[in-house]
Amino acid sequence: MMQETRIALRFVGKYNPDSIEEFCALGGYEGLRKAVEMGQKNLIQEVSDASLWGYGGAAFPTGRKWSVVAATKGKQKYVVCDADEGEPGTNKDRVIMTGDPHSLLEGMAIAGFAVGADMGYIYLRYEYPQLFPVLEKAIDDARKAGYLGRNLFGSKFCFDVKVVSGGGAYVCGEETALLESIEGKRGEPRYKPPYPSEAGLFGCPTVINNVETLAIVPSIVLNGGNWYASIGIGHHHGTKVFTLSGNLVNRGVYEYPRGITLRQLIEDVGGGCPDGHRLLGVQTGGASGNIISVDMIDFPMDVEDCAAAGATFGTGDIMVFDDTQDVLEIVENLLEFFTHESCGKCTPCREGNTRLLQLIRKIRRGDGTMEDLDTLQDLCQTMKDCSLCGLGQASPTPVISTLKNFRNVYLNKIERGGKE
Amino acid sequence: MQEESCQTSVDLSRIAAIAGRYKDEPDQLMRILLEIQSCCGNSIPREAATVISSVTGIPEAKIWGYITFYAMFSDKPRGKYIIRMCKSAPCHIVGAQAVAQAISEYLGIAPGETTEDGMFTLEYCECIGMCDTAPAIMINDSVHSGLTPESAVELIKSYQQGGAE
Numbered sequence: 380m381m382q383e384t385r386i387a388l389r390f391v392g393k394y395n396p397d398s399i400e401e402f403c404a405l406g407g408y409e410g411l412r413k414a415v416e417m418g419q420k421n422l423i424q425e426v427s428d429a430s431l432w433g434y435g436g437a438a439f440p441t442g443r444k445w446s447v448v449a450a451t452k453g454k455q456k457y458v459v460c461d462a463d464e465g466e467p468g469t470n471k472d473r474v475i476m477t478g479d480p481h482s483l484l485e486g487m488a489i490a491g492f493a494v495g496a497d498m499g500y501i502y503l504r505y506e507y508p509q510l511f512p513v514l515e516k517a518i519d520d521a522r523k524a525g526y527l528g529r530n531l532f533g534s535k536f537c538f539d540v541k542v543v544s545g546g547g548a549y550v551c552g553e554e555t556a557l558l559e560s561i562e563g564k565r566g567e568p569r570y571k572p573p574y575p576s577e578a579g580l581f582g583c584p585t586v587i588n589n590v591e592t593l594a595i596v597p598s599i600v601l602n603g604g605n606w607y608a609s610i611g612i613g614h615h616h617g618t619k620v621f622t623l624s625g626n627l628v629n630r631g632v633y634e635y636p637r638g639i640t641l642r643q644l645i646e647d648v649g650g651g652c653p654d655g656h657r658l659l660g661v662q663t664g665g666a667s668g669n670i671i672s673v674d675m676i677d678f679p680m681d682v683e684d685c686a687a688a689g690a691t692f693g694t695g696d697i698m699v700f701d702d703t704q705d706v707l708e709i710v711e712n713l714l715e716f717f718t719h720e721s722c723g724k725c726t727p728c729r730e731g732n733t734r735l736l737q738l739i740r741k742i743r744r745g746d747g748t749m750e751d752l753d754t755l756q757d758l759c760q761t762m763k764d765c766s767l768c769g770l771g772q773a774s775p776t777p778v779i780s781t782l783k784n785f786r787n788v789y790l791n792k793i794e795r796g797g798k799e
Numbered sequence: 800m801q802e803e804s805c806q807t808s809v810d811l812s813r814i815a816a817i818a819g820r821y822k823d824e825p826d827q828l829m830r831i832l833l834e835i836q837s838c839c840g841n842s843i844p845r846e847a848a849t850v851i852s853s854v855t856g857i858p859e860a861k862i863w864g865y866i867t868f869y870a871m872f873s874d875k876p877r878g879k880y881i882i883r884m885c886k887s888a889p890c891h892i893v894g895a896q897a898v899a900q901a902i903s904e905y906l907g908i909a910p911g912e913t914t915e916d917g918m919f920t921l922e923y924c925e926c927i928g929m930c931d932t933a934p935a936i937m938i939n940d941s942v943h944s945g946l947t948p949e950s951a952v953e954l955i956k957s958y959q960q961g962g963a964e
Binding site: 464465466467468469470472473500504505506507508509541543544545546547548549560561562563564565566622623624625626630631632662666696698700704709712713715716719720722 | 868871888
């Protein structure tokens with residue numbers, strides 16, 4: 380197996396998360412110290428130089444996000460960590476928070492210093508209840524050791540962190556729904572603009588970053604933006620934590636330089652399909668990612684290359700399925716998920732996912748017609764164009780991509796009326 | 800630490816005390832409700848919204864709307880242990896259905912139902928973030944993964960034995 384390059388996972392397994400002393404012995408919180416010394420402007424420049432992107436799925440440049448919030452005037456600003464890792468096929472953030480909660484806190488404090496925020500929230504999904512006490516203990520330890528609280532490192536900078544729990548709603552991974560949820564409301568996305576950078580949590584300028592993104596920040600501060608940018612393979616920058624799931628020998632969470640190919644991840648890292656089965660297809664990026672066929676996996680894993688290859692970078696999820704699986708059954712499963720998780724605020728998503736599910740079930744039963752394929756295509760486009768948030772805009776992706784990459788499966792079902 | 804149970808009759812003063820602890824902190828509504836749910840037999844009684852509203856000043860309809868939005872809350876009584884079986888794709892393709900069926904058959908209840916002795920409620924849920932060791936379930940706050948139909952039934956048995964103490 381290829382050697383990993385662990386940066387977001389730098390200290391996972393290297394120290395006891397209960398012990399801030401062990402974390403500090405590894406050089407923990409030195410990034411925060413250096414950040415406070417280097418000043419806001421230089422800090423944001425380093426993060427921009429690093430080509431660090433949001434690793435929660437949207438791939439927005441972190442440096443640019445920070446500089447907007449830093450430039451926005453506001454008496455109160457917030458840093459929000461999106462730890463609502465609800466994307467099926469992704470559990471990297473759980474691994475980071477379980478093994479290295481302090482790097483996350485350090486990253487949040489650095490973000491707070493960069494944008495001028497003195498308060499941070501970790502929005503932790505309900506499904507990770509075991510992490511609640513881990514994070515609260517880490518926060519408490521950091522306060523006692525002087526890495527959170529007032530006048531850090533003798534400067535004017537103050538920063539504290541609070542953990543709040545989610546309630547089991549996938550849509551709260553959408554940033555404005557997440558903010559609503561923290562404010563004690565139903566997790567329904569807001570209309571944008573205004574963007575969270577201007578009017579976010581409680582109406583204040585807010586920077587929202589993913590766990591993985593924040594956990595990488597201390598290393599960038601310590602080693603420089605150019606150092607991180609130089610890690611990728613070829614012209615690619617930085618690393619990505621991938622979650623390998625499904626029909627693979629070596630399922631797990633691995634960090635590799637961006638630019639590693641999907642084939643390398645599946646075959647070299649994942650060990651291929653177990654029990655001598657043949658690879659049939661892969662869904663990349665998460666439940667709303669593209670489903671591609673076995674002949675399409677030779678491309679480097681990065682945002683633009685994935686898009687060009689008809690795949691999705693997203694959260695770095697790689698869900699592999701072998702030739703014992705029924706592609707349409709997987710699509711039906713994904714649509715059941717989206718139908719359940721649609722918040723219902725906008726019609727294209729609420730009704731669209733329900734209709735997509737009905738049509739896929741009809742086709743699977745053997746009652747589908749060629750006209751249904753056109754209806755599917757049309758409905759998917761409407762949802763992409765008209766849904767309020769990313770959930771409804773992206774949920775048709777598995778349908779659109781399988782209509783293209785596994786069209787013969789649909790045609791077989793329709794032509795043979797479901798008989799094999 | 801086990802919360803004192805107010806399962807049989809709804810203890811409104813207890814609910815008011817929990818809500819009062821987080822008064823004027825809108826970001827703590829989730830915590831209030833999770834605490835109330837854990838001390839009210841894994842469900843939130845309708846009256847709770849009225850009480851929380853009178854203590855916090857948040858409109859009752861907003862509180863009820865909040866409770867009914869989030870999947871982890873229930874307004875129906877549930878068992879001592881809630882078994883949440885993940886049915887998302889990464890679990891599904893590595894045998895989640897067989898695990899769910901084995902648990903369902905062993906307990907003699909369908910998803911959404913509670914055993915007659917009030918021990919277990921069976922539910923389907925979406926991704927619980929154990930994709931790389933799927934299939935997985937949660938029993939209350941504990942996560943169990945890498946299950947087979949056989950090991951899942953053994954796991955339920957261990958809860959039955961522990962619960963009989």
